Amino acid sequence: MSYVNPTELAHQMISAGAAKVQLSTRDTLIRAFMAGAILALAAAFAVTISTRTGQPLVGAILFPIGFCLLVLLGFDLLTGVFTLAPLAWLDRRPGITVRAVLRNWGLVFLGNFAGALTVALMMAVYFTYGFTQAPDAVGEAIGQIGTSRTVGYADHGAAGMLTLFLRGVMCNWMVSTGVIGAMISKSVPGKILCMWLPVLVFFYMGFEHSIVNMFLFPSGLLLGGEFTVVDYLLWNEIPTVLGNLVGGLTFVGLPIFLTHARTQRARTVVPDAVVTEAKPTAPDRVPAVAGAEG
DSSP states (O other): OOBOOHHHHHHHHHHHHHHHHTSOHHHHHHHHHHHHHHHHHHHHHHHHHHHHHSOHHHHHHHTHHHHHHHHHTTOOOHHHHHHHHHHHHHTTOTTOOHHHHHHHHHHHHHHHHHHHHHHHHHHHHHHHTTTTSOOOHHHHHHHHHHHHTTHHHHTTHHHHHHHHHHHHHHHHHHHHHHHHHHHHBSSHHHHHHHHHHHHHHHHHHTOOOHHHHHHHHHHHHHTTOSOOHHHHIIIIIHHHHHHHHHHHIIIIIHHHIIIIISOOOOOOOOOOOOOOOOOOOOOOOOOOOTTOOO
């Protein structure tokens, strides 16, 4: 069957997390670089469509193309390893330590950032003809995204920071659902469908994805966005990374792990005792004595 049941899915998630943690430094960096670059291209594609058509839903519908490609090619996003790597540690897989998990996260972060930044530089050149003219409408839109999603949060103070964090949480709830969606089916069309739907939700809702932002904000700075590197780090990237970690692990990884990989012992149902109560016996009637008078 092409469908993978939840118990088998849970064990696949644990094994995938262990494999990612044990991957060599070179392979981890290459896979993360390519994942960041492909997702950045997908983000540029989606913003281009949304700007030129005036229909954000169309951009959101087509954005998952990049996500599906990078997952099918075996590349790694920070949002995915946030969810999968800790499960291998919780399952006590040999060689999986907290230090090894943190090392994996650090390498994937660096690789994703390098890939997204490379595409940001390329797209900045693309939008400005090598910085010889002002950016076109799409370039301006990217700059405005960077401003509204940094300074825009800062304008609301603590409430803005809470909103930013929760958008990061909800983002990786959806994105990590897409990551494990690729494991739910054994057919390529099934994998794509299971990945496509939750990623569409995240992008259209404007949730905060740390790797997409690694493209949007550096390119926004290059294209004239009115915010600073400190604004980007403090009022977007750092809270988004923390929100992505909490969202993926809390709402995707742990629930499946706890209820399908580490299930509690099945409850033994004891049927209620059937209590049979003896019906009270009616007292014997005393036969009347013939001829007796009252």
